[in-house]
Amino acid sequence: xxxxxxxxxxxxxxxxxxxxxxxxxxxxxxxxxxxxxxxxxxxxxxxxxxxxxxxxxxxxxxxxxxxxxxxxxxxxxxxxxxxxxxxxxxxxxxxxxxxxxxxxxxxxxxxxxxxxxxxxxxxxxxxxxxxxxxxxxxxxxxxxxxxxxxxxxxxxxxxxxxxxxxxxxxxxxxxxxxxxxxxxxxxxxxxxxxxxxxxxxxxxxxxxxxxxxxxx
Numbered sequence: 001x002x003x004x005x006x007x008x009x010x011x012x013x014x015x016x017x018x019x020x021x022x023x024x025x026x027x028x029x030x031x032x033x034x035x036x037x038x039x040x041x042x043x044x045x046x047x048x049x050x051x052x053x054x055x056x057x058x059x060x061x062x063x064x065x066x067x068x069x070x071x072x073x074x075x076x077x078x079x080x081x082x083x084x085x086x087x088x089x090x091x092x093x094x095x096x097x098x099x100x101x102x103x104x105x106x107x108x109x110x111x112x113x114x115x116x117x118x119x120x121x122x123x124x125x126x127x128x129x130x131x132x133x134x135x136x137x138x139x140x141x142x143x144x145x146x147x148x149x150x151x152x153x154x155x156x157x158x159x160x161x162x163x164x165x166x167x168x169x170x171x172x173x174x175x176x177x178x179x180x181x182x183x184x185x186x187x188x189x190x191x192x193x194x195x196x197x198x199x200x201x202x203x204x205x206x207x208x209x210x211x212x213x214x215x216x
Contacts, residue, residue, distance in 0.1 A: 002083030004109040013099040016072040023047040037085035126152040138164030
């Protein structure tokens with residue numbers, strides 16, 4: 001049946017000079033994998049022909065090419081499909097060639113919102129919330145990275161600060177017991193009453209977990 005999704009917003013850029021690399025990586029990493037709502041054969045063929053417009057079209061995204069301050073390239077994407085497929089998988093492959101700071105905002109059929117953020121060659125899926133300026137809320141969130149995988153999630157939202165601090169405390173304890181921290185070599189921890197971060201080898205690089213509370 002599938003899950004209907006819609007695009008809300010987008011800020012995106014891939015340089016024209018990276019089109020060949022995008023096609024080569026997609027062709028190599030997709031292989032014979034069966035993709036949801038994407039014709040594998042058509043995608044591989046488009047990649048072999050280095051036709052970037054066809055590549056995205058098969059993936060159910062149309063592109064807007066232009067020549068602006070960044071030079072020639074793709075400056076926007078438009079979702080042309082109906083249901084959630086292997087979009088994240090495709091974007092994860094091409095993430096190294098997407099300008100850092102790019103993002104795609106999506107909304108699901110049940111009004112769930114999320115953002116695919118491209119940061120330093122990686123993609124992060126972030127859950128979204130609706131916030132009204134007149135009502136302050138305390139949000140506890142978790143950001144993590146372990147090798148090639150990374151993510152962001154909202155752990156809890158409370159109107160009461162003490163309740164939010166309890167959520168923060170429990171989340172930290174849970175992460176200490178059940179997370180990739182156990183695999184860290186020489187883990188380092190820094191924390192206060194509103195945030196906590198644990199990272200590998202004394203350096204905030206590609207292995208870390210950060211939990212924090214913010215008032216929004």
